[in-house]
Amino acid sequence: MAVILVTGGMGFIGSNFIHYWKKHHPQDHVLNVDLLTYAGNKDNVASLVGQAGYEFVHGDIGDEAHLSQWMQKGVEVVVHFAAESHVDRSIHSPRDFVMTNVLGTQSLLAAARQHNVKKFVHISTDEVYGSLGDEGVFTEKTALAPNSPYSASKAGSDLIVRAYYETYGFPAVITRCSNNYGPRQFPEKLIPLIITRAIRNEPIPIYGDGLNVRDWLYVEDHCSAIERVIQDGVPGEVYNIGGHQERTNLDVVKSILKELNKSEDLIHFVPDRLGHDRRYAIDSRKIQQELGWVPSYSFETGLQETIQWYLKERTWCERIADGSYRDTEEVDH
Ligand code: NAD
Numbered sequence: 363m364a365v366i367l368v369t370g371g372m373g374f375i376g377s378n379f380i381h382y383w384k385k386h387h388p389q390d391h392v393l394n395v396d397l398l399t400y401a402g403n404k405d406n407v408a409s410l411v412g413q414a415g416y417e418f419v420h421g422d423i424g425d426e427a428h429l430s431q432w433m434q435k436g437v438e439v440v441v442h443f444a445a446e447s448h449v450d451r452s453i454h455s456p457r458d459f460v461m462t463n464v465l466g467t468q469s470l471l472a473a474a475r476q477h478n479v480k481k482f483v484h485i486s487t488d489e490v491y492g493s494l495g496d497e498g499v500f501t502e503k504t505a506l507a508p509n510s511p512y513s514a515s516k517a518g519s520d521l522i523v524r525a526y527y528e529t530y531g532f533p534a535v536i537t538r539c540s541n542n543y544g545p546r547q548f549p550e551k552l553i554p555l556i557i558t559r560a561i562r563n564e565p566i567p568i569y570g571d572g573l574n575v576r577d578w579l580y581v582e583d584h585c586s587a588i589e590r591v592i593q594d595g596v597p598g599e600v601y602n603i604g605g606h607q608e609r610t611n612l613d614v615v616k617s618i619l620k621e622l623n624k625s626e627d628l629i630h631f632v633p634d635r636l637g638h639d640r641r642y643a644i645d646s647r648k649i650q651q652e653l654g655w656v657p658s659y660s661f662e663t664g665l666q667e668t669i670q671w672y673l674k675e676r677t678w679c680e681r682i683a684d685g686s687y688r689d690t691e692e693v694d695h
């Protein structure tokens with residue numbers, strides 16, 4: 363049995379990862395450390411509460427003393443998802459992003475190093491590489507050129523992680539993935555926002571000309587990639603993870619409206635995001651060749667699964683819409 367500390371496990375990818383890990387490694391003990399910001403949703407892991415081998419710790423990754431107490435439980439692996447993750451919010455409140463993503467990551471690293479964890483997997487993003495034109499892809503050797511306060515804070519966290527490896531030989535690995543989608547994603551991000559608004563026949567805001575391109579990765583494929591990195595990722599290395607599923611935002615919206623049998627009249631073009639990155643595309647040959655990871659979802663299959671999930675989980679959606687998902691009674695269990 364291994365003890366794994368997951369940060370940000372009440373969020374989108376972190377909660378999907380905990381479900382994935384408990385399914386494939388039921389003997390392991392998972393400690394989920396989460397501050398329960400607006401993006402943290404206890405409903406995401408409600409089915410695990412009370413199960414053996416799952417524990418929630420309400421805490422801040424910036425609180426080194428608190429983290430240190432939990433590391434004493436024999437934590438061997440840390441998987442670090444916790445972050446402020448939404449680009450639009452970073453444009454309005456950059457400071458929160460620096461505090462959590464940069465300083466929070468440093469505190470977590472300090473606690474993990476003190477307790478000699480065997481592997482630290484830092485979940486980063488392709489956005490640290492900046493923006494592409496019509497051609498080319500991001501490789502692990504692409505220079506960092508972040509454009510938003512969000513991506514700059516993630517690049518900062520990557521550099522602190524790198525410094526812990528270079529300076530102390532701390533066994534950290536960095537992953538940089540493309541845009542994730544799937545169940546349990548907070549409806550501020552493009553795909554869940556379109557699905558939930560289209561279901562309610564509400565207007566769908568498309569920034570600029572709608573021709574920005576993202577490379578979509580189904581969250582379960584991301585989880586299987588992280589599993590491979592935990593098992594065989596080499597400390598000090600960076601692994602890109604991408605779905606090779608490039609789509610313009612307009613194509614994504616049209617696919618969802620078609621699947622839901624809704625009119626394209628719901629589309630509303632709105633002023634562009636400031637500093638809006640034009641295109642992301644990931645070269646993930648390294649993780650495929652060195653760790654044998656292969657994504658299994660096409661965008662079409664993943665999108666259908668995602669839409670079906672949002673149609674089925676009406677209570678999950680309603681509790682976000684009315685704010686009741688944030689009820690904080692009995693947060694520790
Ligand atoms: P999310 O916003 O859904 O979840 C973030 C979680 O972190 C929430 O549960 C929140 O409560 C928690 N959190 C925030 N600040 C905290 C703090 N100070 N201490 C403890 N917990 C805190 O994010 P997500 O979309 O699941 O992203 C997870 C990670 O993956 C992030 O590091 C993000 O940068 C990265 N990433 C996400 C995507 C994507 O498409 N969603 C793509 C690339 C990389």
Ligand code: TDX
Pocket residue numbers: 447448449450486487488489540541542550551552553555567568569574575576611635
């Ligand atoms: O209402 C919208 N209208 C719109 O046109 C929203 C919310 C988004 N968009 C556009 C902006 C982007 O071109 O859709 C695209 C995707 O936007 P987001 O879902 O906000 O994702 P993005 O900015 O690409 O960043 C995401 O992927 C990389 C995650 O939020 C990051 O956490 C991750 O690092």
